[in-house]
Amino acid sequence: MADTLFTNVRVFDGGGEAPFTGDVLVQGNKISRVVKAGFGQSSAPVLGARIIDGAGAFLMPGMIEAHTHFSWNDQPTLDAIQRMPPEEHILWCSEVAKKYLDMGWTSCVGAAAAKPRLDVVIRNAINDGTIVGPRYLAASQEITVPGGLGDTTAPHLPQHEFAFGAIVSGAEEMRRCVRMFAKYGVDSIKINLSGESITGMPSEMSQFTSEEVRVCVEESKAWGKRVSAHARSSWAVKECIKQGIEVIYHASFTDAEALDMLEANKLKHHVAPGLAWLINTCHHASQWGLTPEVTRKMGYHRELEAAIESMKAMRRRGIRILPGGDYGFAWTPHGTNAKDLEYFVKFVGMSNMEALLSATAWGGPMMMMGKQIGYIREGCLADILLVDGDPLADITVLQDKDRILSVMKDGVFHREPPVGAGRPVRSGAPLNATRWN
Amino acid sequence: MAPTLFTNVNILEGTGVLPYRGSVLVEGNRIRQVGRSTSAITPAGATLIDGAGATLMPGMVEAHTHFSWNDAATLSGIQTMPLEEHVLWCAKVAKRYLHAGFTSCLGAACAKPRLDVVIRNAINNGQIPGPRYLAASQEITVPGGLGDETLPHLPFPEFSFGVNVNGAEDMRKSVRMFLKYGVDSIKINLSGDNFVPGADSHTAWMTDAEVAAAVEEVKMRGKRIIVHARSKASIQQALRHGIELIYHASFTDTETLDMMEAAKDASSWSRASPSYTRCSTRASNGASRARSPPAGVTSWSGTRR
Numbered sequence: 001m002a003d004t005l006f007t008n009v010r011v012f013d014g015g016g017e018a019p020f021t022g023d024v025l026v027q028g029n030k031i032s033r034v035v036k037a038g039f040g041q042s043s044a045p046v047l048g049a050r051i052i053d054g055a056g057a058f059l060m061p062g063m064i065e066a067h068t069h070f071s072w073n074d075q076p077t078l079d080a081i082q083r084m085p086p087e088e089h090i091l092w093c094s095e096v097a098k099k100y101l102d103m104g105w106t107s108c109v110g111a112a113a114a115k116p117r118l119d120v121v122i123r124n125a126i127n128d129g130t131i132v133g134p135r136y137l138a139a140s141q142e143i144t145v146p147g148g149l150g151d152t153t154a155p156h157l158p159q160h161e162f163a164f165g166a167i168v169s170g171a172e173e174m175r176r177c178v179r180m181f182a183k184y185g186v187d188s189i190k191i192n193l194s195g196e197s198i199t200g201m202p203s204e205m206s207q208f209t210s211e212e213v214r215v216c217v218e219e220s221k222a223w224g225k226r227v228s229a230h231a232r233s234s235w236a237v238k239e240c241i242k243q244g245i246e247v248i249y250h251a252s253f254t255d256a257e258a259l260d261m262l263e264a265n266k267l268k269h270h271v272a273p274g275l276a277w278l279i280n281t282c283h284h285a286s287q288w289g290l291t292p293e294v295t296r297k298m299g300y301h302r303e304l305e306a307a308i309e310s311m312k313a314m315r316r317r318g319i320r321i322l323p324g325g326d327y328g329f330a331w332t333p334h335g336t337n338a339k340d341l342e343y344f345v346k347f348v349g350m351s352n353m354e355a356l357l358s359a360t361a362w363g364g365p366m367m368m369m370g371k372q373i374g375y376i377r378e379g380c381l382a383d384i385l386l387v388d389g390d391p392l393a394d395i396t397v398l399q400d401k402d403r404i405l406s407v408m409k410d411g412v413f414h415r416e417p418p419v420g421a422g423r424p425v426r427s428g429a430p431l432n433a434t435r436w437n
Numbered sequence: 438m439a440p441t442l443f444t445n446v447n448i449l450e451g452t453g454v455l456p457y458r459g460s461v462l463v464e465g466n467r468i469r470q471v472g473r474s475t476s477a478i479t480p481a482g483a484t485l486i487d488g489a490g491a492t493l494m495p496g497m498v499e500a501h502t503h504f505s506w507n508d509a510a511t512l513s514g515i516q517t518m519p520l521e522e523h524v525l526w527c528a529k530v531a532k533r534y535l536h537a538g539f540t541s542c543l544g545a546a547c548a549k550p551r552l553d554v555v556i557r558n559a560i561n562n563g564q565i566p567g568p569r570y571l572a573a574s575q576e577i578t579v580p581g582g583l584g585d586e587t588l589p590h591l592p593f594p595e596f597s598f599g600v601n602v603n604g605a606e607d608m609r610k611s612v613r614m615f616l617k618y619g620v621d622s623i624k625i626n627l628s629g630d631n632f633v634p635g636a637d638s639h640t641a642w643m644t645d646a647e648v649a650a651a652v653e654e655v656k657m658r659g660k661r662i663i664v665h666a667r668s669k670a671s672i673q674q675a676l677r678h679g680i681e682l683i684y685h686a687s688f689t690d691t692e693t694l695d696m697m698e699a700a701k702d703a704s705s706w707s708r709a710s711p712s713y714t715r716c717s718t719r720a721s722n723g724a725s726r727a728r729s730p731p732a733g734v735t736s737w738s739g740t741r742r
Contacts, residue, residue, distance in 0.1 A: 087555040090521045091528065091564055121521035130525050 002050045003027045004408070007037075009054035009386065014061050014361035014375035016353060019392070024059060025049065026382040029411035034378055052417055057405055058390055060356070061374050062106025062383030063398070064363025065134075065324045065337055066272035067249055070096045070122055071114040072328025076288040078164040078199070079152050081114050081328075089115060093122045096328070097133030099335045103401060106383035106409045107367045109324065110139035111228060111249060111272075112190040114164060120185045134409065135367065135383075140181035140189045141166045142230065143174070143216065148207040149196040149230065165192065171215040178216055182223035187368075188247070189220045193229045193236035197298040198281070198290075203232035204253055204299075210239065217243045226368070232303070234258050241265050247366075250274055251314075252307035259310075263317040270366045273311055275343045276325025276332050278304040285331040311348045320362045321348065323355075338398040345395055352395045359398075382411040439482050440464040446488030451495045461493055496540025499568075501684055504530045504556055505548040512598040513586050515548050523549060527556045531567030544573035545663065545684060546624040548598060554619045571622060574615035575600050576665065577608065577651070578626040579642050583633050583665065599626065605650035612654040622661040622682070625651055628671035638667035638687060641674065652678050669693050676700055 004026040010019040011034065025033035025046060045051055070093040073081050084092065100108055113119035119138035126133040142165035144150035150165025160167065166181075168174045178189055193208060195201030220227045221244075228247030231237050234255045240248045241261045248271050254262070262269065281290060282300045295301065311321055323340035325332060341355040350358070364374040372381050386405040389397035397403045406417040444460040448471060462470040462480065479485050504527040509515050518526065527547075534542055547553040553572035560567035576599035578584035584599025594600070602608045612623050627643055629636035636642075655662040663682040666672045669690055675683050676696050689697070 085551065085555075086520055087524045087551050088559075090524045091555070091559050094525065094528070095564060117519065117521050121519075121525070125522075125525050130529055 003046060003048060004382075004411075004413075005046055005049040005051045006059055006384075006386070007051060007053050009057055009059040010390075011376055012058060012060040012356065012360075012392070013377055014357065015377075016357060016361070019058065019390075021056075024376060024384070026384070026408070026411050029382055031376060031378055031380050031382050031384075034376055052386075052406075054386060054417075057417075058387040059376065060385050060387060060391070061360040061376055061380075062134075062385055062407065062409060063104050063323075063338070063359040064367055064374060065100065065105045065108040066247075066270065066322035066363065066366050067111040067274050067324025067326055068100070068105075068108035068136075069111055069113070069326065069328045070100075070108075070136075071118045072326075072334075073114075074328060074330055074333045076285075076290075076330040078150065082152055082162065082164045084114075086115055086118075089118060090121060093118050094125065094131045094133070096334050097122055097126060097131060097136070100337070101132060101134050101407060101409060101414050103335050103337065104385045104387075104398060104404045104407055105134050105337060106385075106407065107135040107363060107369070107373055109137045109247075109366055110188065111324070111326075112139045112142045112165075112230075114141070116141055116166070116181070117184050123187070124185075132414065135369075135373070137187040137226075137367065138185070139228070140178075140184075140186045142190050142192050143168060143177055144192040145169055145207045147201070149192045149194070149199050149201055168212070171209075171211050174212045174215045175219050178219040178223070178225075182220070182225055186225065188226040188228050189216065191216050191227060191229050191245070193231045193239055193245075194233040194250075196230070196232065197300055197303065202299055203250075203303050204234075206233045206235045206239075210243070213239055213243050213245075217245060237262070241269065244268075246270065247272070250307070251310055252278070252303050254310040254313065259313055259317060262314065262319055266317070266319045270322055271314060271319060272322040272324045272366075273307055274324060274326040275304075275307065275311070275347065276327060276337075276340055277329070278307055279343060279347075280329075280331045288330055290331075308347050315348055315350065315354075321350075321358060322362060322366055323359050335401075336399065338396075341391075341395045341398060352392045355395050356391055382408055384408040386417055438465065439484050440469075440480055441486060442479050442483045443486050443488050443493055446491055446493035449492055449494040456492060458490075496568075497538050498541040498543075499534065499539045500543050501545040502534070502539075502542035502570075503545055503547065504534075504542075504570075505552045507548075512584070516586050516596065516598045518548075520549060523552060524555060527552055528559065528565045528567070531556055531560060531565060531570070535566055535568050539568050541569040543571045543682075544620075544622065546573045546576045546599075546665075548575065550575055550600075550615070551618050557621075558619075571661075572620050573663065574612075574618075574620045574623045576624050576626050577602055577611055579603065579647075582636050582640075582642050583626045583628075583630045602647065605644075605646040608647045608650045609654055612651050616654070616658050616660060620660065622663050623651060623655050624663050624665070626665040627674055628666050628668040628685075630665070630667065639670075641668050641670040643674070645674070645677070648674060648678050648680075652680065672697070 006024040011022050012019040020036050022036040073084055073092050075081050110119045123136045123138040125131045142150040144165040146167055151167050152164040153162045166177050168177045195203055195205040197203050217227050227245045229240050229245045231240050231248050232250045232252045234253045237251050237258045248269055251271050282295050282304050325340045327334050327337050344350040344355040361374040364370050373383050388403045388405050391398050407414040441463040447456040448459045449456045459473045507515050507518055507526050544553040557570045557572040559565045576584040578599040580601045585601050586598040587596045600611050602611050629640035631638045662680050664675045664680050666675050666683050667685045667687040669688050672686050672693050
């Protein structure tokens with residue numbers, strides 16, 4: 001693997017400061033040197049390193065998606081996701097994994113899979129090079145209760161193969177279920193603590209007894225697994241904090257008590273609201289019969305308002321909010337994930353800088369990788385994007401694949417920068433080049 | 438897609454004619470022109486590829502392909518790969534065949550019911566790269582026969598490499614299931630194989646009633662039936678039932694060879710897919726390979742038009 005020297009780039013290093021012009025050297029899978037330099041002024045080439053003249057392009061850390069469902073298949077219902085046969089489903093996941101990398105997401109946190117082993121198999125296949133995809137944390141199916149969010153069985157078709165989630169009732173069934181997913185090799189266990197209005201169980205309603213939740217967390221921790229929760233209701237958010245559920249998805253409805261608890265524990269938990277789902281379900285799903293009138297009746301408009309208020313309150317309290325919007329439904333197709341950053345700016349009041357940090361520096365702990373990713377700093381892993389444009393001036397440029405000039409993961413280009421057309425890429429220096437020696 | 442012009446290539450037509458210098462024009466998905474001129478005029482917009490004397494030949498056709506065999510040492514080692522990994526394995530292998538120059542492959546059986554069908558569909562809809570592919574069923578066999586990997590204390594069908602049937606009606610049901618899944622061909626094992634304890638290559642086990650039921654179902658739906666047949670008895674059984682694709686044919690005698698020769702041009706078998714090779718042998722050892730006629734000469738395995 002050739003080393004790579006990016007010259008003439010504007011470096012956004014994940015630290016929160018304005019970008020600077022400089023060079024970034026990648027050796028092996030790590031960033032080994034970051035230096036400031038005047039524009040147009042190239043630093044000394046490194047022996048054997050391929051030189052990429054960024055011509056002023058924006059260089060930033062690969063983005064981290066906090067709420068990913070590779071196995072959601074861009075369909076309008078949970079049932080339609082579940083009905084895809086496993087053979088087709090695994091190929092679908094493989095295709096989606098590549099799409100995320102294409103769009104600059106070099107790390108993704110699995111938030112639940114539609115069949116027991118999909119996430120684990122895809123993670124393993126990425127890691128052993130069978131397929132192409134981002135760094136990935138594999139999730140279990142959603143664990144739910146009979147009649148809860150994710151129970152797609154019908155009264156006359158009670159077979160568990162019809163269920164989108166894994167259905168348990170009682171502490172011992174929960175324990176058995178968690179053990180099964182731990183056996184399969186997941187990184188995290190997903191539990192649905194609240195409802196979801198579209199399924200008929202309102203988002204403000206909660207499911208599970210505290211004892212079932214306790215057993216879920218206890219057993220997950222015993223196996224060294226992380227727990228993440230679908231938690232839209234206020235009770236569900238509080239339950240996450242009380243029981244030590246690290247990842248809180250949605251958190252639409254929060255009362256003062258929930259916010260106080262979150263603030264007091266803000267370094268222990270990660271919050272990803274998944275605003276894309278709410279916004280698009282409210283306003284862009286008419287084609288699938290979900291007109292604004294219908295979704296208003298379901299309660300989604302009220303929830304969207306509540307969620308925006310919750311996120312604003314969290315932002316004021318210094319609670320970090322992460323992108324990842326439940327993409328993979330018909331009206332939130334995979335690959336459009338960078339819209340979350342636009343939503344953060346537009347609805348939550350974040351600056352472009354904050355939105356960019358939420359997708360980079362803040363994501364490292366979410367990936368359980370600390371500061372190894374999310375930064376352009378010496379010693380960090382070389383997950384690097386080269387962007388045509390300035391996301392700090394216009395956050396939407398990250399939604400456009402053509403503007404993401406290149407994607408590097410772990411020191412290897414997934415997509416190389418284009419050659420020519422004002423963005424010259426010089427070929428690798430021959431080892432005996434006298435000009436530099 | 439721009440047309441492609443290959444110039445300065447040695448053209449191997451595939452007709453038995455010796456290679457000659459020339460140029461080949463591809464437009465869309467067709468070969469439009471094959472010329473003996475080495476300085477052909479490039480059509481506007483065409484991508485010009487100077488072959489510099491390289492041999493240009495048809496993509497190769499593999500007649501006995503198992504994408505789902507996973508380079509394991511035993512059938513059980515193939516069978517115990519979980520479904521999800523197995524699909525990704527097949528996708529990887531499909532690409533490998535294409536890279537090795539095989540632009541068409543005939544599936545000869547897969548290790549789980551839908552693997553071949555799913556891979557064929559994924560290739561055809563552009564989801565994965567791979568050769569043109571005909572999807573096969575699992576191997577249909579009998580209890581104790583080649584492909585029955587169940588154990589006495591683990592009799593579950595999921596443990597079995599092939600599908601076990603007993604009797605004509607069981608066969609019919611199994612064939613119908615695979616046809617429902619969308620296979621192009623049904624594979625049945627008419628003989629054993631030397632690496633299977635108690636069911637060596639000379640074993641033949643299916644009743645004519647079972648084979649007839651399979652053939653009837655397959656022909657009714659316009660699909661192809663293909664067989665694993667190493668022994669004389671099994672080859673003769675295949676010929677009796679008008680089965681068009683015989684794999685292996687290791688053990689033959691004069692009588693069997695006479696029957697094969699008499700059947701080689703039989704057109705009554707070819708309704709389902711007249712453009713494909715009707716009969717194909719796959720030599721399994723040096724001895725049987727030596728019996729094959731030299732390449733380029735009319736042969737048992739040659740293509741007829």
